[in-house]
Amino acid sequence: MxxxxxxxxxxxxxxxxxxxxxxxxxxxxxxxxxxxxxxxxxxxxxxxxxxxxxxxxxxxxxxxxxxxxxxxxxxxxxxxxxxxxxxxxxxxxxxxxxxxxxxxxxxxxxxxxxxxxxxxxxxxxxxxxxxxxxxxVEEVKNILREIDLWFLRIVSSNWDKLAVSVDTSGKDPVDALTDKLSGIQVSRANIMKTLEETGLSRKKLSSWTKEELEMFAFTLRRNSKxxxxxxxxxxxxxxxxxxxxxxxxxxxxxxxxxxxxxxxxxxxxxxxxxxxxxxxxxxxxxxxxxxxxxxxxxxxxxxxxxxxxxxxxxxxxxxxxxxxxxVLGRVPVYTVEDPVRLTDKKGNVLPDVFLVDRRATIRDVAYLIHSDFARNLVGAINAKTKLRISGDSPVQHGLVVKFIVA
Ligand SMILES: Nc1nc2c(ncn2[C@@H]2O[C@H](COP(=O)(O)OP(=O)(O)OP(=O)(O)O)[C@@H](O)[C@H]2O)c(=O)[nH]1
Ligand SMILES: [Mg+2]
The missing domain is CATH 3.40.50.300 (P-loop containing nucleotide triphosphate hydrolases)
Structure with a gap:
Protein backbone atom coordinates (compact mmCIF):
# COMPACT_ATOMS: atom_id res chain seq x y z
CA MET A 1 0.00 0.00 0.00
CA VAL A 137 -5.97 45.59 -3.59
CA GLU A 138 -7.03 46.78 -0.13
CA GLU A 139 -8.91 43.51 0.36
CA VAL A 140 -5.75 41.46 -0.28
CA LYS A 141 -3.76 43.68 2.10
CA ASN A 142 -6.42 43.22 4.79
CA ILE A 143 -6.42 39.45 4.41
CA LEU A 144 -2.62 39.21 4.41
CA ARG A 145 -2.62 41.21 7.63
CA GLU A 146 -5.12 38.84 9.23
CA ILE A 147 -3.09 35.81 8.14
CA ASP A 148 0.06 37.42 9.53
CA LEU A 149 -1.66 38.10 12.84
CA TRP A 150 -2.87 34.50 12.97
CA PHE A 151 0.77 33.42 12.58
CA LEU A 152 1.86 35.87 15.24
CA ARG A 153 -0.71 34.41 17.64
CA ILE A 154 0.75 30.93 17.14
CA VAL A 155 4.39 32.02 17.31
CA SER A 156 3.92 34.14 20.41
CA SER A 157 1.82 31.72 22.41
CA ASN A 158 3.86 30.68 25.49
CA TRP A 159 6.78 32.62 24.03
CA ASP A 160 8.29 33.86 27.32
CA LYS A 161 8.36 30.37 28.77
CA LEU A 162 10.00 28.93 25.66
CA ALA A 163 12.52 31.76 25.41
CA VAL A 164 13.66 31.45 29.02
CA SER A 165 13.90 27.67 28.85
CA VAL A 166 15.99 27.80 25.65
CA ASP A 167 18.28 30.55 26.93
CA THR A 168 18.89 28.85 30.27
CA SER A 169 19.22 25.25 29.05
CA GLY A 170 21.51 26.03 26.12
CA LYS A 171 19.18 24.16 23.77
CA ASP A 172 19.54 25.03 20.09
CA PRO A 173 16.93 27.77 19.43
CA VAL A 174 16.37 26.48 15.88
CA ASP A 175 15.48 23.04 17.28
CA ALA A 176 13.20 24.59 19.86
CA LEU A 177 11.41 26.74 17.27
CA THR A 178 11.13 23.79 14.88
CA ASP A 179 9.46 21.72 17.62
CA LYS A 180 7.18 24.55 18.58
CA LEU A 181 6.06 25.26 15.03
CA SER A 182 5.90 21.74 13.59
CA GLY A 183 2.10 21.86 13.87
CA ILE A 184 1.86 24.61 11.28
CA GLN A 185 3.99 22.85 8.68
CA VAL A 186 7.03 25.06 9.16
CA SER A 187 10.31 23.37 8.29
CA ARG A 188 13.65 23.77 10.03
CA ALA A 189 15.04 25.25 6.80
CA ASN A 190 12.32 27.91 6.79
CA ILE A 191 13.04 28.83 10.39
CA MET A 192 16.76 29.21 9.64
CA LYS A 193 16.03 31.28 6.54
CA THR A 194 13.67 33.51 8.50
CA LEU A 195 16.17 34.01 11.34
CA GLU A 196 18.81 35.02 8.78
CA GLU A 197 16.51 37.37 6.91
CA THR A 198 15.37 39.09 10.08
CA GLY A 199 18.88 39.30 11.53
CA LEU A 200 17.72 37.46 14.66
CA SER A 201 19.86 34.32 14.37
CA ARG A 202 22.36 35.42 17.01
CA LYS A 203 19.99 37.16 19.35
CA LYS A 204 18.88 35.40 22.55
CA LEU A 205 15.20 34.53 22.30
CA SER A 206 14.40 36.12 25.65
CA SER A 207 15.80 39.45 24.44
CA TRP A 208 13.58 39.73 21.33
CA THR A 209 11.44 42.84 21.42
CA LYS A 210 7.74 42.77 20.58
CA GLU A 211 8.60 44.27 17.17
CA GLU A 212 11.24 41.60 16.52
CA LEU A 213 8.82 38.81 17.39
CA GLU A 214 6.31 40.34 14.99
CA MET A 215 8.88 40.68 12.22
CA PHE A 216 9.88 37.04 12.74
CA ALA A 217 6.26 35.82 12.63
CA PHE A 218 5.37 37.83 9.51
CA THR A 219 8.53 36.84 7.63
CA LEU A 220 8.02 33.20 8.59
CA ARG A 221 4.45 33.35 7.28
CA ARG A 222 5.72 34.63 3.92
CA ASN A 223 8.41 31.95 3.76
CA SER A 224 6.28 29.01 4.85
CA LYS A 225 2.81 29.71 3.48
CA VAL A 327 4.68 28.07 -6.26
CA LEU A 328 5.19 24.79 -4.39
CA GLY A 329 7.52 23.43 -7.05
CA ARG A 330 6.04 19.92 -7.15
CA VAL A 331 6.54 17.68 -10.18
CA PRO A 332 4.71 14.45 -11.12
CA VAL A 333 6.84 11.30 -11.05
CA TYR A 334 5.38 7.97 -12.23
CA THR A 335 6.64 4.68 -10.78
CA VAL A 336 6.40 1.30 -12.53
CA GLU A 337 7.68 -2.28 -12.17
CA ASP A 338 8.06 -2.96 -15.86
CA PRO A 339 9.86 -0.11 -17.67
CA VAL A 340 8.77 -1.33 -21.11
CA ARG A 341 5.06 -1.98 -20.60
CA LEU A 342 4.90 0.66 -17.82
CA THR A 343 2.98 -1.69 -15.56
CA ASP A 344 2.98 -2.76 -11.94
CA LYS A 345 3.18 -6.46 -10.95
CA LYS A 346 -0.49 -6.95 -11.74
CA GLY A 347 -0.28 -5.44 -15.22
CA ASN A 348 -1.84 -2.06 -14.37
CA VAL A 349 -0.47 0.63 -16.68
CA LEU A 350 1.06 3.67 -14.94
CA PRO A 351 -0.88 3.07 -11.71
CA ASP A 352 1.05 5.43 -9.43
CA VAL A 353 2.13 9.03 -9.66
CA PHE A 354 3.66 11.15 -6.93
CA LEU A 355 3.77 14.93 -6.70
CA VAL A 356 7.26 15.44 -5.31
CA ASP A 357 9.44 18.44 -4.66
CA ARG A 358 11.39 19.25 -7.82
CA ARG A 359 14.61 19.14 -5.78
CA ALA A 360 13.91 15.53 -4.75
CA THR A 361 16.10 12.62 -5.82
CA ILE A 362 15.06 9.19 -7.06
CA ARG A 363 15.83 7.86 -3.57
CA ASP A 364 13.48 10.41 -1.99
CA VAL A 365 10.70 9.04 -4.19
CA ALA A 366 11.59 5.49 -3.16
CA TYR A 367 11.20 6.63 0.47
CA LEU A 368 7.61 7.55 -0.25
CA ILE A 369 6.94 3.91 -1.06
CA HIS A 370 8.90 2.32 1.79
CA SER A 371 11.97 3.21 3.83
CA ASP A 372 13.42 -0.31 3.34
CA PHE A 373 12.92 0.14 -0.33
CA ALA A 374 14.95 3.35 -0.31
CA ARG A 375 17.71 1.83 1.83
CA ASN A 376 18.13 -1.12 -0.55
CA LEU A 377 17.94 1.01 -3.67
CA VAL A 378 20.88 0.46 -6.02
CA GLY A 379 19.63 2.53 -8.92
CA ALA A 380 16.72 3.02 -11.25
CA ILE A 381 15.73 2.89 -14.90
CA ASN A 382 14.36 5.92 -16.68
CA ALA A 383 11.61 4.31 -18.77
CA LYS A 384 11.74 7.02 -21.44
CA THR A 385 15.46 6.71 -22.20
CA LYS A 386 15.75 3.09 -20.92
CA LEU A 387 18.99 4.23 -19.30
CA ARG A 388 20.12 3.28 -15.84
CA ILE A 389 20.31 6.21 -13.43
CA SER A 390 21.61 6.48 -9.87
CA GLY A 391 19.52 6.90 -6.75
CA ASP A 392 20.98 10.37 -6.33
CA SER A 393 19.72 11.62 -9.71
CA PRO A 394 17.27 14.48 -9.52
CA VAL A 395 13.66 13.93 -10.57
CA GLN A 396 12.10 15.74 -13.53
CA HIS A 397 8.53 16.61 -14.46
CA GLY A 398 6.89 13.53 -15.97
CA LEU A 399 9.70 11.10 -15.16
CA VAL A 400 8.66 7.44 -15.42
CA VAL A 401 10.94 5.33 -13.27
CA LYS A 402 11.57 1.73 -12.26
CA PHE A 403 13.50 1.23 -9.03
CA ILE A 404 16.26 -1.35 -8.85
CA VAL A 405 16.48 -2.82 -5.37
CA ALA A 406 19.22 -5.11 -4.05
N1 LIG B 1 -20.36 36.90 -10.60
C1 LIG B 1 -19.76 35.95 -9.86
N2 LIG B 1 -20.27 35.59 -8.67
C2 LIG B 1 -19.63 34.60 -7.99
C3 LIG B 1 -18.46 33.98 -8.49
N3 LIG B 1 -18.08 33.04 -7.58
C4 LIG B 1 -18.95 33.09 -6.57
N4 LIG B 1 -19.90 34.03 -6.80
C5 LIG B 1 -21.05 34.36 -5.93
O1 LIG B 1 -20.56 34.91 -4.72
C6 LIG B 1 -21.43 34.59 -3.65
C7 LIG B 1 -20.65 34.01 -2.49
O2 LIG B 1 -20.16 32.75 -2.84
P1 LIG B 1 -19.59 31.70 -1.76
O3 LIG B 1 -18.87 30.67 -2.53
O4 LIG B 1 -20.65 31.28 -0.82
O5 LIG B 1 -18.55 32.65 -1.00
P2 LIG B 1 -17.59 32.32 0.26
O6 LIG B 1 -16.36 33.11 0.05
O7 LIG B 1 -17.47 30.87 0.45
O8 LIG B 1 -18.45 32.99 1.43
P3 LIG B 1 -18.49 32.63 3.02
O9 LIG B 1 -18.45 31.17 3.22
O10 LIG B 1 -19.81 33.21 3.42
O11 LIG B 1 -17.35 33.36 3.62
C8 LIG B 1 -22.47 33.63 -4.22
O12 LIG B 1 -23.65 34.35 -4.53
C9 LIG B 1 -21.80 33.11 -5.50
O13 LIG B 1 -22.74 32.70 -6.47
C10 LIG B 1 -17.97 34.38 -9.76
O14 LIG B 1 -16.96 33.87 -10.28
N5 LIG B 1 -18.66 35.38 -10.39
MG1 LIG C 1 -17.99 29.65 1.99
Missing amino acids: VNYALPLVGIVGKTNVGKSTFFSAATEVDVDISNRPFTTINPNNGIAYVRDKCPHVEFGLQGCNPRTGFCKNGTRFIPIELMDVAGLIPGAHMGRGLGNKFMDDLRKADVFLLVVDASGSTSPEGVPVKPGTFDP PLVIVANKADIPASLDNIKRLREEFKDTPVIPASAEAELALKKAAKAGIIEYMPGDSSFAIKKPEKLSDAQRKALRYIEEKVMQKYGSTGVQQAIETAVYQ
Missing part, protein backbone atom coordinates in the same frame (compact mmCIF):
# COMPACT_ATOMS: atom_id res chain seq x y z
CA VAL A 2 1.46 3.30 -1.06
CA ASN A 3 1.10 5.95 1.58
CA TYR A 4 2.04 9.57 0.94
CA ALA A 5 0.75 13.00 1.72
CA LEU A 6 -0.97 14.87 -1.07
CA PRO A 7 -0.17 18.58 -1.31
CA LEU A 8 -2.74 20.45 0.79
CA VAL A 9 -4.00 23.66 -0.80
CA GLY A 10 -5.94 25.95 1.56
CA ILE A 11 -8.51 28.47 0.36
CA VAL A 12 -8.52 31.71 2.35
CA GLY A 13 -10.10 35.10 1.86
CA LYS A 14 -12.68 37.58 2.93
CA THR A 15 -16.18 36.33 3.54
CA ASN A 16 -18.60 36.12 0.58
CA VAL A 17 -16.03 36.31 -2.23
CA GLY A 18 -16.64 32.85 -3.74
CA LYS A 19 -14.33 30.57 -1.76
CA SER A 20 -16.89 27.78 -1.45
CA THR A 21 -17.92 28.24 -5.07
CA PHE A 22 -14.26 27.74 -6.04
CA PHE A 23 -14.01 24.71 -3.74
CA SER A 24 -17.18 23.14 -5.11
CA ALA A 25 -16.19 23.81 -8.73
CA ALA A 26 -12.79 22.18 -8.19
CA THR A 27 -13.86 19.18 -6.12
CA GLU A 28 -17.45 18.64 -7.34
CA VAL A 29 -18.45 18.39 -3.68
CA ASP A 30 -21.77 20.12 -2.96
CA VAL A 31 -21.38 22.76 -0.25
CA ASP A 32 -23.35 25.76 0.99
CA ILE A 33 -22.96 28.78 -1.28
CA SER A 34 -24.90 32.01 -0.90
CA ASN A 35 -24.60 35.73 -1.40
CA ARG A 36 -24.28 36.71 2.26
CA PRO A 37 -21.40 36.80 4.74
CA PHE A 38 -20.37 33.76 6.81
CA THR A 39 -22.17 31.03 4.90
CA THR A 40 -19.34 28.61 5.64
CA ILE A 41 -18.54 27.91 9.28
CA ASN A 42 -17.01 24.43 9.37
CA PRO A 43 -14.20 23.56 6.95
CA ASN A 44 -14.90 21.69 3.71
CA ASN A 45 -12.38 19.08 2.56
CA GLY A 46 -12.18 17.56 -0.87
CA ILE A 47 -10.01 16.23 -3.65
CA ALA A 48 -9.12 18.44 -6.61
CA TYR A 49 -6.63 17.72 -9.38
CA VAL A 50 -3.63 19.03 -11.24
CA ARG A 51 -3.32 18.05 -14.87
CA ASP A 52 -0.37 16.38 -16.57
CA LYS A 53 0.12 15.13 -20.10
CA CYS A 54 -0.20 11.41 -19.39
CA PRO A 55 2.96 9.48 -20.34
CA HIS A 56 0.83 6.70 -21.81
CA VAL A 57 0.34 8.95 -24.87
CA GLU A 58 4.05 9.51 -25.49
CA PHE A 59 4.67 5.77 -25.09
CA GLY A 60 1.97 4.96 -27.64
CA LEU A 61 -0.12 2.97 -25.15
CA GLN A 62 -3.90 2.67 -25.43
CA GLY A 63 -4.61 3.97 -21.95
CA CYS A 64 -3.65 3.67 -18.30
CA ASN A 65 -5.05 2.47 -14.95
CA PRO A 66 -4.58 5.20 -12.33
CA ARG A 67 -4.91 3.98 -8.76
CA THR A 68 -5.88 7.50 -7.71
CA GLY A 69 -7.25 10.30 -9.86
CA PHE A 70 -8.13 9.56 -13.48
CA CYS A 71 -7.04 9.99 -17.08
CA LYS A 72 -9.22 11.52 -19.78
CA ASN A 73 -8.32 12.12 -23.43
CA GLY A 74 -4.62 11.73 -22.64
CA THR A 75 -4.70 14.15 -19.72
CA ARG A 76 -3.88 12.71 -16.34
CA PHE A 77 -5.70 14.28 -13.38
CA ILE A 78 -3.53 13.89 -10.28
CA PRO A 79 -5.21 14.32 -6.88
CA ILE A 80 -4.39 17.06 -4.39
CA GLU A 81 -6.25 18.03 -1.24
CA LEU A 82 -8.28 21.21 -1.15
CA MET A 83 -9.71 22.87 1.94
CA ASP A 84 -12.23 25.69 2.22
CA VAL A 85 -12.73 27.49 5.52
CA ALA A 86 -14.80 30.33 6.95
CA GLY A 87 -14.15 33.88 5.73
CA LEU A 88 -11.98 36.56 7.32
CA ILE A 89 -12.87 40.22 7.77
CA PRO A 90 -10.66 43.10 8.99
CA GLY A 91 -10.18 42.75 12.75
CA ALA A 92 -10.71 38.98 12.67
CA HIS A 93 -7.67 38.57 14.95
CA MET A 94 -9.55 40.58 17.58
CA GLY A 95 -12.50 38.26 17.25
CA ARG A 96 -14.52 40.23 14.68
CA GLY A 97 -16.74 38.14 12.41
CA LEU A 98 -15.84 34.53 13.08
CA GLY A 99 -12.38 35.56 14.34
CA ASN A 100 -9.24 33.93 12.93
CA LYS A 101 -9.04 30.84 15.14
CA PHE A 102 -10.63 28.73 12.42
CA MET A 103 -7.46 29.39 10.40
CA ASP A 104 -5.98 26.65 12.61
CA ASP A 105 -7.90 24.26 10.35
CA LEU A 106 -5.44 25.34 7.66
CA ARG A 107 -2.27 25.01 9.72
CA LYS A 108 -1.15 22.01 7.68
CA ALA A 109 -1.68 23.77 4.33
CA ASP A 110 1.36 23.81 2.05
CA VAL A 111 0.14 26.77 0.02
CA PHE A 112 -2.79 29.18 0.08
CA LEU A 113 -5.18 30.31 -2.61
CA LEU A 114 -6.15 33.81 -1.52
CA VAL A 115 -9.54 34.35 -3.14
CA VAL A 116 -10.43 38.02 -3.61
CA ASP A 117 -13.53 39.67 -5.05
CA ALA A 118 -11.86 41.30 -8.06
CA SER A 119 -15.06 43.14 -8.96
CA GLY A 120 -15.13 45.06 -5.67
CA SER A 121 -18.79 44.14 -5.18
CA THR A 122 -18.60 43.14 -1.51
CA SER A 123 -17.80 45.38 1.47
CA PRO A 124 -14.91 44.55 3.82
CA GLU A 125 -17.59 42.79 5.90
CA GLY A 126 -18.81 40.77 2.90
CA VAL A 127 -22.04 42.68 2.30
CA PRO A 128 -23.03 42.73 -1.42
CA VAL A 129 -22.76 46.18 -3.08
CA LYS A 130 -22.45 47.63 -6.60
CA PRO A 131 -19.36 46.36 -8.53
CA GLY A 132 -16.46 48.82 -8.36
CA THR A 133 -17.40 50.08 -4.89
CA PHE A 134 -14.49 48.47 -3.02
CA ASP A 135 -10.83 47.97 -3.86
CA PRO A 136 -9.55 44.36 -4.16
CA PRO A 226 3.36 30.92 -0.08
CA LEU A 227 0.27 31.98 -1.97
CA VAL A 228 -1.52 32.55 -5.23
CA ILE A 229 -4.05 35.38 -5.56
CA VAL A 230 -7.27 34.19 -7.20
CA ALA A 231 -8.96 37.25 -8.71
CA ASN A 232 -12.48 35.85 -8.60
CA LYS A 233 -15.67 37.19 -10.15
CA ALA A 234 -13.58 38.10 -13.19
CA ASP A 235 -16.76 37.74 -15.27
CA ILE A 236 -17.99 41.04 -13.83
CA PRO A 237 -16.59 43.80 -16.11
CA ALA A 238 -15.31 45.97 -13.23
CA SER A 239 -12.76 43.22 -12.51
CA LEU A 240 -10.57 43.75 -15.56
CA ASP A 241 -8.94 46.96 -14.41
CA ASN A 242 -8.62 45.70 -10.85
CA ILE A 243 -6.76 42.59 -12.01
CA LYS A 244 -4.15 44.86 -13.65
CA ARG A 245 -3.81 46.77 -10.40
CA LEU A 246 -3.52 43.58 -8.36
CA ARG A 247 -0.68 42.44 -10.64
CA GLU A 248 1.12 45.78 -10.30
CA GLU A 249 0.75 45.83 -6.55
CA PHE A 250 1.66 42.18 -5.78
CA LYS A 251 4.52 41.65 -8.23
CA ASP A 252 5.97 38.59 -6.47
CA THR A 253 2.69 36.73 -6.23
CA PRO A 254 0.90 35.10 -9.17
CA VAL A 255 -2.52 36.68 -9.79
CA ILE A 256 -4.92 34.36 -11.62
CA PRO A 257 -8.20 35.81 -13.00
CA ALA A 258 -11.01 33.39 -12.26
CA SER A 259 -14.72 32.85 -12.39
CA ALA A 260 -15.51 30.11 -9.92
CA GLU A 261 -19.19 30.46 -10.68
CA ALA A 262 -18.54 29.84 -14.41
CA GLU A 263 -16.44 26.75 -13.63
CA LEU A 264 -19.15 25.39 -11.34
CA ALA A 265 -21.80 25.93 -14.03
CA LEU A 266 -19.65 24.27 -16.71
CA LYS A 267 -18.88 21.26 -14.51
CA LYS A 268 -22.59 20.82 -13.78
CA ALA A 269 -23.54 21.19 -17.44
CA ALA A 270 -20.87 18.67 -18.44
CA LYS A 271 -22.12 16.21 -15.78
CA ALA A 272 -25.66 16.62 -17.09
CA GLY A 273 -24.41 15.79 -20.59
CA ILE A 274 -25.30 19.23 -21.96
CA ILE A 275 -21.77 20.25 -22.93
CA GLU A 276 -18.37 18.74 -23.63
CA TYR A 277 -15.87 20.39 -21.27
CA MET A 278 -12.63 19.42 -19.61
CA PRO A 279 -11.45 21.40 -16.56
CA GLY A 280 -8.90 24.01 -17.58
CA ASP A 281 -10.01 24.07 -21.23
CA SER A 282 -10.29 27.35 -23.10
CA SER A 283 -13.67 26.44 -24.59
CA PHE A 284 -16.62 24.08 -24.33
CA ALA A 285 -18.93 22.55 -26.95
CA ILE A 286 -22.69 22.38 -26.67
CA LYS A 287 -23.78 18.82 -27.42
CA LYS A 288 -27.48 19.21 -28.20
CA PRO A 289 -28.27 22.91 -28.76
CA GLU A 290 -31.97 22.13 -29.39
CA LYS A 291 -32.29 20.65 -25.86
CA LEU A 292 -31.16 23.85 -24.08
CA SER A 293 -33.62 26.03 -22.20
CA ASP A 294 -33.42 29.79 -22.83
CA ALA A 295 -31.88 30.30 -19.39
CA GLN A 296 -29.20 27.66 -20.06
CA ARG A 297 -28.39 29.15 -23.46
CA LYS A 298 -28.08 32.61 -21.93
CA ALA A 299 -25.87 31.37 -19.09
CA LEU A 300 -23.53 29.54 -21.46
CA ARG A 301 -23.32 32.58 -23.73
CA TYR A 302 -22.43 34.74 -20.73
CA ILE A 303 -19.60 32.37 -19.78
CA GLU A 304 -18.37 32.24 -23.36
CA GLU A 305 -18.27 36.03 -23.72
CA LYS A 306 -17.37 37.24 -20.23
CA VAL A 307 -14.96 34.51 -19.23
CA MET A 308 -13.60 32.24 -21.96
CA GLN A 309 -13.07 34.86 -24.68
CA LYS A 310 -11.73 37.40 -22.22
CA TYR A 311 -9.43 35.27 -20.04
CA GLY A 312 -8.95 32.03 -21.97
CA SER A 313 -10.36 29.81 -19.20
CA THR A 314 -12.30 29.98 -15.94
CA GLY A 315 -8.98 30.12 -14.06
CA VAL A 316 -9.96 27.52 -11.42
CA GLN A 317 -7.74 24.75 -12.75
CA GLN A 318 -4.96 27.24 -13.58
CA ALA A 319 -4.97 28.62 -10.02
CA ILE A 320 -4.57 25.16 -8.49
CA GLU A 321 -1.80 24.22 -10.92
CA THR A 322 0.03 27.51 -10.35
CA ALA A 323 -0.07 26.78 -6.62
CA VAL A 324 1.13 23.18 -6.89
CA TYR A 325 3.55 23.31 -9.82
CA GLN A 326 4.89 26.86 -9.85
